[in-house]
Amino acid sequence: MLPGFGLTFGFTLFYLSLVVLLPLSTLFFKSATLGPSLFWATVTAPRVLASYKLSFGASLVAAAINAAFGLVVAWVLVRYRFPGHRLIDALVDLPFSLPTAVAGIALVSLYAPNGWLGRPLAAAGVKVAFTPLGVMVALTFIGLPFVVRTLQPVIESLDPEVEEAAASLGATRGQTFLRVILPGLAPAWITGFALAFARAVGEYGSVVFIAGNMPMKTEISPLLIITKLEQYDSAGATAIAVVMLVASFILLLGINRLQSWSGRLASH
Amino acid sequence: MAATVSVKNRRSSGPRNLTEPVGVRVGLTIVALAYLALFLVVPLAAVFGQAFQKGFDAYVAAIREPIALSALRLTLLTAVIAVPLNMVFGLVAAWAIAKFDFPGKSALITLIDLPFAVSPVISGMIFILLFGRLGYLGPWLGAHDVKIVFAVPGLVLATVFVTFPFVARELIPVMESAGIEEEEAARVLGAGGWTIFRRVTLPSVKWGLLYGVILCNARAMGEFGAVSVVSGHVRGKTNTLPLHVEILYNEYNFQAAFAVASLLTFLALVTLVAKSVIEWRTEKRTPGSVAEEQG
Numbered sequence: 001m002l003p004g005f006g007l008t009f010g011f012t013l014f015y016l017s018l019v020v021l022l023p024l025s026t027l028f029f030k031s032a033t034l035g036p037s038l039f040w041a042t043v044t045a046p047r048v049l050a051s052y053k054l055s056f057g058a059s060l061v062a063a064a065i066n067a068a069f070g071l072v073v074a075w076v077l078v079r080y081r082f083p084g085h086r087l088i089d090a091l092v093d094l095p096f097s098l099p100t101a102v103a104g105i106a107l108v109s110l111y112a113p114n115g116w117l118g119r120p121l122a123a124a125g126v127k128v129a130f131t132p133l134g135v136m137v138a139l140t141f142i143g144l145p146f147v148v149r150t151l152q153p154v155i156e157s158l159d160p161e162v163e164e165a166a167a168s169l170g171a172t173r174g175q176t177f178l179r180v181i182l183p184g185l186a187p188a189w190i191t192g193f194a195l196a197f198a199r200a201v202g203e204y205g206s207v208v209f210i211a212g213n214m215p216m217k218t219e220i221s222p223l224l225i226i227t228k229l230e231q232y233d234s235a236g237a238t239a240i241a242v243v244m245l246v247a248s249f250i251l252l253l254g255i256n257r258l259q260s261w262s263g264r265l266a267s268h
Numbered sequence: 269m270a271a272t273v274s275v276k277n278r279r280s281s282g283p284r285n286l287t288e289p290v291g292v293r294v295g296l297t298i299v300a301l302a303y304l305a306l307f308l309v310v311p312l313a314a315v316f317g318q319a320f321q322k323g324f325d326a327y328v329a330a331i332r333e334p335i336a337l338s339a340l341r342l343t344l345l346t347a348v349i350a351v352p353l354n355m356v357f358g359l360v361a362a363w364a365i366a367k368f369d370f371p372g373k374s375a376l377i378t379l380i381d382l383p384f385a386v387s388p389v390i391s392g393m394i395f396i397l398l399f400g401r402l403g404y405l406g407p408w409l410g411a412h413d414v415k416i417v418f419a420v421p422g423l424v425l426a427t428v429f430v431t432f433p434f435v436a437r438e439l440i441p442v443m444e445s446a447g448i449e450e451e452e453a454a455r456v457l458g459a460g461g462w463t464i465f466r467r468v469t470l471p472s473v474k475w476g477l478l479y480g481v482i483l484c485n486a487r488a489m490g491e492f493g494a495v496s497v498v499s500g501h502v503r504g505k506t507n508t509l510p511l512h513v514e515i516l517y518n519e520y521n522f523q524a525a526f527a528v529a530s531l532l533t534f535l536a537l538v539t540l541v542a543k544s545v546i547e548w549r550t551e552k553r554t555p556g557s558v559a560e561e562q563g
Contacts, residue, residue, distance in 0.1 A: 002451050002452065002461070003460070003461035004363065004465070005367075005370075008360045008363045009364040011360050012361040012376070015357050015360075016376075016380065019428055019429060019432055020379070020382055020383060023395060023398055024382070024394055026397040026403075027390070027393075027397065029404075069300070072296055072303070073303060076297050076300040080297055086544070088304060089544075090540050090544040091308055092304070092308075094312070094536065095308075096483075097483075097486045097490070097537075097539040097543075098490070098533060098536040099490025099492060100490070101510040101511075101513050101529070102315060102536075105513065105525055109314055110310060116314065117310070140307065141307050160286075163286060202387025203387075204387065204388050204492070204493035204496075205492035205496075209517065222388070222389040226497060229393060229396065234393075234402065238393070238397065241387075241389075241390045244387055245386065249385065252378075252385045
């Protein structure tokens, strides 16, 4: 038996409680001061519901876009070799390391009506900045690495003999991909989608610049929390936060389930 | 393009259907590269393009401005406090979790991950609820003339919260896979706990530790949502670099905003390079490296 369990376990619990659990618990105490009926009225107010619809809806679309293109990117990065391959592989993590405020101003300058991409899009009649579409673009950016990074190790670990067996039994490449490869990727694929979705729901920095922040139209839930806080309605702000937090917990539990499922599949 | 796209696992013998037709390979590669170019390369180019739009002198002037420099100092200060705190915690927590068995271990790991599941805005707000003027400890702090939120301590606390799991999350799987045989051997040979940790455990996890510290530092210096809530936005006093970028942008001083943003972008690129170098050295992607960054 190694020494130091009491000391390290004790310090871990102490620091965790002090830095994370104690501050987080204030959220529930504060929202409880509202009482059930006022809490319900706050979290179901039309402006709040509109913000949930935007935050969860745009996050869902962004995660779906990342799921589709992330599969292609992961496949290409693992299976094909081309010049600059390693550089591009490293670049995939950019949304993790780029501060969200920088991403926000970069995206709005690109998609504003006079921006590099906004101008041609405006000529085609598509408005991106200051619309829900802009929120989606920002959430797609910050969720980009999740699907790629969850799929890559799984594609790497695929047993080539299974593909060889399918091919030697006469399957076309398309059939092999759809019936043999894709089912093996499914758990990791869904996990990546869920991680991108969970990240997007709470995102603030990259979205506020491009969203335009009009109540009922382009106002995300995290921004509404800040607005309420600045109006000294901290109980109202915590009520919205509690709803978001409960949604993230459910997602986190689901993701943990998914990961143990894909772990079991991978070990077979 | 077709000539440069080759297949890694191509075999000269065996069935033909082991890879996609050339046309499909080239097509998929183009789709992947176009997607990454649109969402990663173009925004990067936009940052540097806008930063230098008025020339090099204007760029240098925006960065050397006293308020920008004080924001830089504050960003460095918060990172210098937050990163070592969470590094020590990460080492201690990983030791307890990876080297010993106890009930509730997976629950403890989930609790350590918690800050990743919380919106940055909520991460900042909880400190207002605790230390704000109307917060739980507000009256006591006011009576003793201690300022935490809308001041530097609040920025540090919010940063410690959002970067809390990075090092622990990275070290736990590394220490677990290293096992405890070497430590036990050292123990049998008469080494004490601290010596075992310093001479046996630490050298075996050094790359994982560095990896976690790099990610922790990038987030600490770049955090926006949480510090934005607790900062109070006092110029030259409680603005970190990301907050300074926001203020410049909202004042329509775009060139200066992008000049300061380019510093943070440079930090992000250095982080990516350091991360890749460690991944190539250790030749593995750590299993937790995706899940850890949500939030």
